[in-house]
Amino acid sequence: MIGIILSVVKILGIIILAILALALLIILMVLFIPVRYKGKIYFKEVPDIELSITWFFKFLSISVKYTKRLDILAKLGWFFRVYSNNEEELLIEDNEKNAEVDKTENKKIKKKNSSDNDIDVQDIDSDDIQSIKNKQRIKALEQEEKKQTKKIGKKPNREEKNARIKVLKRRANLIS
Numbered sequence: 001m002i003g004i005i006l007s008v009v010k011i012l013g014i015i016i017l018a019i020l021a022l023a024l025l026i027i028l029m030v031l032f033i034p035v036r037y038k039g040k041i042y043f044k045e046v047p048d049i050e051l052s053i054t055w056f057f058k059f060l061s062i063s064v065k066y067t068k069r070l071d072i073l074a075k076l077g078w079f080f081r082v083y084s085n086n087e088e089e090l091l092i093e094d095n096e097k098n099a100e101v102d103k104t105e106n107k108k109i110k111k112k113n114s115s116d117n118d119i120d121v122q123d124i125d126s127d128d129i130q131s132i133k134n135k136q137r138i139k140a141l142e143q144e145e146k147k148q149t150k151k152i153g154k155k156p157n158r159e160e161k162n163a164r165i166k167v168l169k170r171r172a173n174l175i176s
Contacts, residue, residue: 029056138168 035055042048049066058078065071074083145164 134169138165141168 033056035053037054038050038052040048040050046068047066049064051064052061053063054061059076061075063071063073063075070085072083072085073081076082142165
């Protein structure tokens with residue numbers, strides 16, 4: 001009975017110690033990691049002002065720019081926008097990025113069926129495109145091998161050919 005109580009107290013002590021260590025780490029980070037700031041001011045015809053405040057390797061950053069209008073951007077965690085006074089422009093940029101991604105993902109590949117090497121496929125994912133490219137590389141390498149064997153005059157037997165195809169497939173997988 002006492003052994004069980006002591007093991008529970010031991011586990012609770014470890015948990016409390018871990019929480020205290022984490023709190024101490026956070027307090028030390030706040031105290032000893034400096035807040036960095038950088039500002040630039042140019043006056044030509046229109047004032048051009050940039051101010052940047054960062055903390056913890058730009059984990060928390062605030063950027064203020066003024067050229068023709070005031071732009072404020074706050075980020076947390078390198079990628080996450082916390083605040084921006086230009087939400088409309090950010091939405092437009094996000095929509096443009098999404099449109100580019102959709103174009104690359106929904107590529108249509110059409111080729112004529114003039115020989116066995118050609119492929120007729122529509123609406124292919126990027127993974128499928130990569131596998132098709134790998135197959136085309138393998139076929140191109142096989143054709144080069146045929147040309148080289150014609151120059152030498154020696155025809156490979158089936159075992160050599162199958163072994164060579166396996167090597168080419170492994171190479172294609174390593175390339176992708």
